Amino acid sequence: MTTPTENSPFALVVPLDASAIPDFKPERGLKVSAVNSAGKTVASSTLQLGDKGQAEVALHFDEAPGTLRVLIGPDDASDEELIGLQTLGVTVAASMWQEKQLRLPPVVITPYYWRFWLRWCNTYTVHGRVLCADGSPVPGATVCAFDVDSWWWWASYQNVGCATTDASGSFSLKFRWCCGWWPWWWWRLRDWRLDLDLAERIRETLVREPRLPIPPRPTVTPSLDVFKLLLGDTKLPAPGVTAPRLQPRTALKTSIDTSQITPLRDRLIKLLPASPEFEKLQVWPWFPTEPWWDCQPDLAFRVTQTCRGEERLILNEPWWRTRWNVATTLDVTLTANDNACCLAPPDPGPDGDCLLVSSVCGIQVDDIGGNLGAPAAPAGFAHAGGGQPGSDAPWAGLVSIEGQFGSTAGVDYYEFEVSPTGADPSAPPNSSGWAPVVLPSAGGFSRSYWDGALPFKPADFSFHMLDGHYVVESREHFEANNFPGEWGTTHLWTAANYFTLMNWLTEGHYDNGEQHLRLVGYTRVGDTLTNPRVMPLCGSENQDPPTPNHTVLYLDNRTVVADEPRADVVDVRINGVTAGPCSNIDAKNGGVLEIDFIAYDVDGHLAEYDLAATYGKNLSVNLLGLLASGATLTGVAIGAVPAAVQVGPTYPVALGQGATAPVWSGGGLRLHVPDLRLAFPETCCYQIELHVYKRTIANCDGNWPHRAFSFYSLTVAV
Numbered sequence: 001m002t003t004p005t006e007n008s009p010f011a012l013v014v015p016l017d018a019s020a021i022p023d024f025k026p027e028r029g030l031k032v033s034a035v036n037s038a039g040k041t042v043a044s045s046t047l048q049l050g051d052k053g054q055a056e057v058a059l060h061f062d063e064a065p066g067t068l069r070v071l072i073g074p075d076d077a078s079d080e081e082l083i084g085l086q087t088l089g090v091t092v093a094a095s096m097w098q099e100k101q102l103r104l105p106p107v108v109i110t111p112y113y114w115r116f117w118l119r120w121c122n123t124y125t126v127h128g129r130v131l132c133a134d135g136s137p138v139p140g141a142t143v144c145a146f147d148v149d150s151w152w153w154w155a156s157y158q159n160v161g162c163a164t165t166d167a168s169g170s171f172s173l174k175f176r177w178c179c180g181w182w183p184w185w186w187w188r189l190r191d192w193r194l195d196l197d198l199a200e201r202i203r204e205t206l207v208r209e210p211r212l213p214i215p216p217r218p219t220v221t222p223s224l225d226v227f228k229l230l231l232g233d234t235k236l237p238a239p240g241v242t243a244p245r246l247q248p249r250t251a252l253k254t255s256i257d258t259s260q261i262t263p264l265r266d267r268l269i270k271l272l273p274a275s276p277e278f279e280k281l282q283v284w285p286w287f288p289t290e291p292w293w294d295c296q297p298d299l300a301f302r303v304t305q306t307c308r309g310e311e312r313l314i315l316n317e318p319w320w321r322t323r324w325n326v327a328t329t330l331d332v333t334l335t336a337n338d339n340a341c342c343l344a345p346p347d348p349g350p351d352g353d354c355l356l357v358s359s360v361c362g363i364q365v366d367d368i369g370g371n372l373g374a375p376a377a378p379a380g381f382a383h384a385g386g387g388q389p390g391s392d393a394p395w396a397g398l399v400s401i402e403g404q405f406g407s408t409a410g411v412d413y414y415e416f417e418v419s420p421t422g423a424d425p426s427a428p429p430n431s432s433g434w435a436p437v438v439l440p441s442a443g444g445f446s447r448s449y450w451d452g453a454l455p456f457k458p459a460d461f462s463f464h465m466l467d468g469h470y471v472v473e474s475r476e477h478f479e480a481n482n483f484p485g486e487w488g489t490t491h492l493w494t495a496a497n498y499f500t501l502m503n504w505l506t507e508g509h510y511d512n513g514e515q516h517l518r519l520v521g522y523t524r525v526g527d528t529l530t531n532p533r534v535m536p537l538c539g540s541e542n543q544d545p546p547t548p549n550h551t552v553l554y555l556d557n558r559t560v561v562a563d564e565p566r567a568d569v570v571d572v573r574i575n576g577v578t579a580g581p582c583s584n585i586d587a588k589n590g591g592v593l594e595i596d597f598i599a600y601d602v603d604g605h606l607a608e609y610d611l612a613a614t615y616g617k618n619l620s621v622n623l624l625g626l627l628a629s630g631a632t633l634t635g636v637a638i639g640a641v642p643a644a645v646q647v648g649p650t651y652p653v654a655l656g657q658g659a660t661a662p663v664w665s666g667g668g669l670r671l672h673v674p675d676l677r678l679a680f681p682e683t684c685c686y687q688i689e690l691h692v693y694k695r696t697i698a699n700c701d702g703n704w705p706h707r708a709f710s711f712y713s714l715t716v717a718v
Helices: 080-086 111-119 183-188 196-207 224-230 259-270 276-280 475-481 623-629 653-656
Strands: 011-016 030-036 041-047 055-060 066-073 088-090 101-103 123-132 142-152 154-164 170-178 192-194 299-307 310-316 329-335 355-360 398-405 413-419 445-450 457-461 464-466 469-473 500-505 515-524 528-534 553-557 568-575 584-586 593-600 608-615 619-623 632-635 664-675 682-695 707-717
Touching: 011 030, 011 066, 030 055, 030 080, 041 055, 041 080, 055 276, 066 080, 066 111, 080 183, 123 142, 123 154, 123 515, 123 623, 142 170, 154 170, 154 299, 183 259, 224 259, 299 329, 355 553, 413 500, 457 475, 464 593, 568 682, 584 632, 593 682, 608 623, 608 653, 608 664, 619 623, 623 632, 623 664
Parallel strands: 011 101, 123 329, 568 707, 584 707
Antiparallel strands: 011 055, 030 041, 030 066, 066 088, 123 170, 142 154, 142 299, 154 192, 299 310, 355 398, 398 500, 413 469, 413 515, 445 457, 464 469, 515 528, 515 553, 568 593, 593 664, 608 619, 608 682, 632 664, 682 707
16 A cells, blocks of 8 residues: 555545534544555555534545546544445546546435444453363463354354463454445455364254255355256356455455345245244344344354463353353353363362362262261162162272362371271271382373463372472472462462372272272481371361261272173064074064063163164164053073072162162063064064173272163064
8 A cells, every 4th residue: 555645646535515514513533545456555644623523534546547446435444444444435437547646526424324334343252260160260272253153054164363361261352344245255264164063053944844955965155056957047156256346356265246135035935934042043044134234243162272382162152152242341150171181279278287089980978888977888889778760889990089188297208008997997007908009000081270371280199209209299399399479379280190199009009898908108308208197087187086987988899890790682482482583573473472582780880771772764662661561570590690589670679670770781681572562563663772880999980980782683474
């Protein structure tokens, strides 16, 4: 752009006249820009109208400028905004330059434009916090706000601003928002993408309307071709964009003819099924869209964080989470997913020279049988005595022990001791019945902290040999020797492993059954560990004697993976005759179905099993559901597997049938269905599927990862 100077030989004088505006007040300045035929701003200047609403401005050029488009708008408008917004303008033809100075007739500013300029652009401010699900803050995250628009099954996300969260998870961002764009310019600013969720919802809506054909496979780029099939119309306009001559077509990002959108909607809305959902969510064509006149943005947020050495997407709000027509000031609270690095909660911990073992794999200790505050039995089982499907759960694999030292504990290093016999927990360290948890069973861990700058800094807490003991450094000792006095202010721990004391690796190292743990604390002097002590439980240190820390857990690691638990569909009989796998059975005369199967856990920790017959396309019969229709379920010995004493099929049901907590083994079972048509409703190939689950919490996973599966296929004609 040529900088206008008084020495430039060519000048364009533009008089402005706002005198016809009632009660005119010169409350804002104006900007006048000259744009050449290539769409480039070549000169601009600002001015202030006089009290009578009149003034003029001269634009200067070093050479004859040729054809120009003179645009007028508020003085804070950018060159791009003046080109893209529907503002006041006049065209200056090249033939009008008879002299080096050209004076235009006064450009009249009408009340419409004067009022429009006062509101066409506004500054929006977003204040917010990014938190984890437990309310702890997420620092150092990049929060980006997007204006969201949807057109058919395409969505547009225009980035309006980004900000970074501080130690409290707080952020603030400001952005400028304008309305009244030329439609072709608005489309130019957008990058469109196929929204799979939106496409699926639209296709499901169309399928319910038998008059409509299934639309073609969605494309990534918006196109009118999808509507040719729906409307049976091959005369829809060819790709091309209606745009003023001054806008180069090569800059446009889409091939949609914006002049066709409104008439196209008028035709589609008569044909498509009504959808209050799409109308509410402003999906075109159910919602009439002229987003270039949208004077209030519609915001969704995307949050990323560089965490544990990689950038992670911790929040990505879909189009249906959009906040429609936001005010100029918006307050939001954004909840990050599990990929976020959260700060540890502001928990000062208990007072005193003590230890609080709070949880195991996130399950509170007072919910584990045999521990302080929990039911006495079954000892060592999670959710003891609850009588629910996940109750009375033993442990396997990695078991994470979590807790905190008291404020005056003064423990520099510590180790855990284990006793399979439940020896006296108040006995001195290394006493009879107790043995150290040694490598590799004593599993260490890593913490990380934030010092106000990314990336997060790692801190290693591995068990290692020191003075003849496998010990790990306490977090408090680490803080005292690294950036002392700065923890909780400029140095903040993340939540991951903040409360972890040990990852106990039990598989292959300890027998199944009750195992008792206690923590022994040490003071470090040089390379010597002194003052060994069994830490008392917090809250008991003033008792005589105090209660020593002591945690009981019941282990159930698998030693024979295929049989813990065991699932096997053994035999299928129709009218007393075995129907082998892959057989073809003629059952047109009906009859009786019997299925012998095994759902068994040798350790007695069965959770539940289910039995189903799948067939056709996504069809299934719940065979155990037939018990309500006259079918029976009984225990039968199958080979070396004993008959199920309690048939279940769930642990709570088995308890009601006489099982004694925490033991339910299941065993061999027989399902008897008097009318096989209940199980096989039509002629088809059937697959009988058996799923069996244990209650074990393995590697801190409570979703019954110890499971087994068996299937048996046959074809039945009915």
